[in-house]
Amino acid sequence: MRNPIELYAPFTRRILFVFANLGILGLIVWGLVMPIEAVFAERDLRIQDQQRLLARLRAVVAQASHIEALSSETESQFQSGEFLTGANDNVIAADLQTRLKAILGNAGAQSRAIQSLPGRTVDLIRYSGVRVDLSGPLPAVMRVVHAIESAKPYLFVSSASLKGGSALRQGAAEEPMLQGQLDVYGAIQ
Numbered sequence: 001m002r003n004p005i006e007l008y009a010p011f012t013r014r015i016l017f018v019f020a021n022l023g024i025l026g027l028i029v030w031g032l033v034m035p036i037e038a039v040f041a042e043r044d045l046r047i048q049d050q051q052r053l054l055a056r057l058r059a060v061v062a063q064a065s066h067i068e069a070l071s072s073e074t075e076s077q078f079q080s081g082e083f084l085t086g087a088n089d090n091v092i093a094a095d096l097q098t099r100l101k102a103i104l105g106n107a108g109a110q111s112r113a114i115q116s117l118p119g120r121t122v123d124l125i126r127y128s129g130v131r132v133d134l135s136g137p138l139p140a141v142m143r144v145v146h147a148i149e150s151a152k153p154y155l156f157v158s159s160a161s162l163k164g165g166s167a168l169r170q171g172a173a174e175e176p177m178l179q180g181q182l183d184v185y186g187a188i189q
Contacts, residue, residue, distance in 0.1 A: 083189035084128055084153050089119055092128045100132055107143035109136030129185040137175035148184055159183040
């Protein structure tokens with residue numbers, strides 16, 4: 001009788017051959033195919049990222065005309081004189097004082113004193129300021145305030161102090177005289 005090991009030897013060799021080949025095939029897959037697949041997967045992710053970036057850039061390009069319109073609008077605002085301009089803060093303050101003297105003269109009010117105020121910054125916008133002491137009849141003071149608030153470059157009355165004066169002059173009625181102090185600020189470009 002034959003030994004059971006000898007009986008199964010050809011079968012065992014075949015099983016060992018199959019397992020050895022499967023092991024070699026697994027090593028080939030693990031050593032060659034999987035790294036190649038990982039390279040392709042990484043490239044697919046990069047392609048997807050670049051497609052998303054391309055979609056965002058196309059969206060930006062689609063907004064280009066709107067952005068250019070906003071840019072030209074901003075540039076036209078700078079050119080239209082909506083901000084105070086000058087070489088430095090002292091020049092800007094002197095120009096502002098000159099503008100206010102002209103406004104006072106055109107409105108019929110008299111300036112008693114004009115002095116520069118320290119500049120200030122609000123919400124990242126720099127402002128230059130002037131304090132004006134004025135006197136004149138009520139309509140003239142109203143015209144001054146209106147002219148300041150509607151002027152270009154834009155000017156803002158940040159504080160005002162007004163006092164009433166005498167209204168009568170030797171029996172003749174005239175407009176009440178006011179004395180006031182206005183703090184006027186304008187945005188600097």
